[in-house]
């Protein structure tokens with residue numbers, strides 16, 4: 645995928661897999677918005693990406709938005725600002741998330757609720773804020789970063805997240821196929837960099 649001058653928005657882009665993806669986008673001359681909650685870490689990541697872009701001479705523009713993906717209204721506002729800053733989003737990577745593993749009967753209900761808020765509704769809020777614009781533009785790619793565990797269908801929060809935000813691995817309905825240039829993909833973290841960006 646040619647990312648030159650494309651706007652790639654990565655939730656959870658200030659650390660870990662999200663930051664690694666952002667670095668790959670910069671190498672490919674794309675513009676990046678990274679989204680996360682902690683302002684200091686976001687600014688640090690933005691500075692690193694800008695230094696990388698300068699060193700490589702890619703001309704990439706880097707932006708950041710501090711927002712919690714569990715807050716639908718704040719997400720809509722922050723992503724509108726991101727679009728205003730770097731233009732319409734060409735590639736959305738929903739990567740922000742967390743997991744608390746344990747035996748089902750040993751995890752309290754608050755844990756399930758919190759996981760659903762971040763890993764399911766957090767993804768839904770972000771996709772919902774940008775999907776309409778992609779339909780209108782007849783252009784855009786959406787990637788949902790899940791977990792290898794989703795394949796085994798053992799942890800409810802990952803399974804729900806993968807299968808239901810946009811229908812998971814289902815093929816787009818005919819109406820959507822007519823409108824959209826691309827369908828969404830769900831990839832595991834270990835596959836993310838090579839599948840998405842290679």
Ligand SMILES: NC(=O)c1ccc[n+]([C@@H]2O[C@H](COP(=O)([O-])OP(=O)(O)OC[C@H]3O[C@@H](n4cnc5c(N)ncnc54)[C@H](OP(=O)(O)O)[C@@H]3O)[C@@H](O)[C@H]2O)c1
Nearest residue numbers: 656657658659660661680681682712713739740741742791
């Ligand atoms: N690493 C693995 O082995 C592994 C395995 C299975 C699945 N995954 C999935 O892969 C994704 C990335 O994992 P990772 O290990 O790279 O994670 P990580 O290093 O913990 O980084 C998580 C990123 O998401 C942000 N984030 C977390 N909660 C957020 C929220 N509510 N709103 C906005 N941003 C939020 C964090 O920043 P702030 O805390 O500042 O918000 C950070 O930028 C996650 O969805 C995770 O569930 C990872």
